[in-house]
Amino acid sequence: GAVFVLLETRLKQPLLPFSIFSYRNLAGADLASIASLMVTGAVLVLLNLFMQNVMGFSAMMSGLGMIPFALTVVIAGNLLGSAMARFPLRMTICAGFVGMALGAVILAFGALSPNYAASVAPALIIFALSSVAASIGLMALSTSGPPAELQGLATGVLITCQQIGLALGVSIGLTILNAGLAEGLAPNQAFSRSFTAGALIALWGLGLVLLLTKRAESARAGKIG
Numbered sequence: 001g002a003v004f005v006l007l008e009t010r011l012k013q014p015l016l017p018f019s020i021f022s023y024r025n026l027a028g029a030d031l032a033s034i035a036s037l038m039v040t041g042a043v044l045v046l047l048n049l050f051m052q053n054v055m056g057f058s059a060m061m062s063g064l065g066m067i068p069f070a071l072t073v074v075i076a077g078n079l080l081g082s083a084m085a086r087f088p089l090r091m092t093i094c095a096g097f098v099g100m101a102l103g104a105v106i107l108a109f110g111a112l113s114p115n116y117a118a119s120v121a122p123a124l125i126i127f128a129l130s131s132v133a134a135s136i137g138l139m140a141l142s143t144s145g146p147p148a149e150l151q152g153l154a155t156g157v158l159i160t161c162q163q164i165g166l167a168l169g170v171s172i173g174l175t176i177l178n179a180g181l182a183e184g185l186a187p188n189q190a191f192s193r194s195f196t197a198g199a200l201i202a203l204w205g206l207g208l209v210l211l212l213t214k215r216a217e218s219a220r221a222g223k224i225g
Contacts, residue, residue, distance in 0.1 A: 017153075020146060026154055028212030029142035030161040032093070035205030036134045037165030039100050042173030042198045043127060044069075047107065047120070049177075050191045055114050068121050072128035080136055088215060089144070093137035097206035099130025104199035111192040134205070135162075141213060173198065 021027045044066075051062035084092055103126040110119025139158060146154045176197050180190030 020150060020153060020157065023145035023154075025145050025213050026142045026157070028208060029093075029138045030158055031212060032097075032205045032208040033135070033138045033142070033158055033161045034165035034168070035201055035208060036097070036100070036131065036138060037162045038169030038172065039104065039198050039202045039205070040131050040135075041166040041169030042201070043100075043104055043107065043195065045170050046173050046177065046191060046194050046198070047124075050107075050111060050114075050188075051116075051120070054111070054188050054191060055116065055120075065116065065120065066124065069124040069128040072125045073132055076129045076132040077136075080132060083133075084137065084140065089137050089141045090209060090213060090215060092133050093141060093209050094206055096130045096132070096134030096137060097202050097209065099126055100134060101199040101202035101206070103127030103130060104195050104202060108192045108195035108199065111188045111195060114188060138209075169198075169201070172201075 048062050048066070051057040051065050052059060057065060080092075103123045106119055106123035106126065110123065114120075139155075142158045143151055143154050173194050177190050177194045180193045181187065185193070
């Protein structure tokens with residue numbers, strides 16, 4: 001990583017000109033995207049493990065148990081465009097992070113008394129709707145500043161940040177889970193702690209958006225829709 005940065009700062013035509021991070025919304029949205037995908041990666045992996053190891057679901061049943069998430073993502077993806085055109089992007093993104101935190105909190109409390117209909121399914125719906133709002137909103141916000149000739153680069157940087165967040169989230173979520181089990185916590189308690197960590201990461205992402213980005217009126221500013 002350090003070698004890459006050193007080389008890029010010395011090349012006349014670098015692969016990644018660091019001047020692109022001078023666009024405030026791009027830099028802030030990229031950092032927030034790391035947080036968004038950290039939460040998503042951690043929660044989805046942990047939830048599958050939770051359904052199998054605590055609730056006694058088979059691998060197939062835990063997969064079917066994710067259907068509310070998948071259906072909500074499809075529906076939200078079709079409805080979000082009009083919402084983003086009406087409301088400021090930062091409002092949409094912030095609502096997404098708050099919803100992701102809420103979904104993770106429901107899972108954290110639900111893990112202590114597992115019930116699919118009462119906690120898992122509602123949390124999945126809330127989390128799916130919120131994660132779509134946050135991720136698509138961040139994509140629009142991150143591309144709201146750079147000129148047309150830098151849009152491809154801006155998108156590439158964003159996608160890289162998303163992949164970093166996904167890897168970090170899964171690693172951190174599993175680390176917290178295994179640490180809880182090593183301490184002697186009951187499995188449902190260890191999962192509850194891990195979901196709580198996901199909620200805290202979502203709130204961290206909310207803070208990044210509020211502190212590091214500026215107002216963009218709608219999705220039109222982000223060149224989406």
